[in-house]
Amino acid sequence: MIQQIYPSVTHNFSYELNKDLQIAAAHFIPHNQAGVCQRIHGHTYFVNITVAGNQLDESGFLVNFKQLKKIIHDRFDHSLLNDDTQLFSSKVAEDFPTSEVMARKIYELVQAHLHTLPNKPTCLQVFLRETPTSYVIYRPKAGEC
Template sequence: MYEVTVEATFSSGHYLRDYHGKCENPHGHNYRVLVTLVGKELDSSGLLLDFKELKRLLRPIVEYLDHNMINELEPFTVLNPSAENLARYFFDQTNTRLLELTRGRVRVAQSTVFETDSSAATYRE
């Protein structure tokens, strides 16, 4: 099995609903996202997926969230914008784009969202 990972960053605000503590108040983070892809077969160039192509796939997802209040964006108007839910969001959004691009040859193995340098949440299936 082959794996490739890329990193993306963005800055956004959010607050947690149904939470009692500092994070119930609006605040911001400089997020760091790691998305890891997996697949059994390489393409004709010997790549699972070109890093440049994966970054291109991530760009609209990152730009949607960047410099916005995440709570005001779908699906986070209802879904709590926790690091865990953001990790799932990146996983699902990237997988959808990959399915169209690679016809299932490559899929997301995991997505990790760092809210700080020392705090992260990961989603995998």
């Protein structure tokens, strides 16, 4: 795993955890302005998920790292992102499988899980590195969590 310091989010929560994941996946961008990215190609994505909260659960976790891995890694690793039609679309730009959209979708999946937890942690940001020189950060607007 890449050792990296990620941009941090200012918050007032007592606990913050970060989970790093590595995902090997392919995609293509279904738009004529995407250039060579219109062709199927793959990346080794590096993902960092930042979760914060004030209460630990009954097992002493803010959120179980294993559950975050299951939600994200198990869904995306070794896949063609475009095939996941529940999340991505070939017709709506807001749902093309770009890095920006993927970071938002990861946030949405994680936050949906966090909403089910009694201690109610929140996802503050998703950092998604597509290549060694390019990354995206998704942070929800205030009040969206």
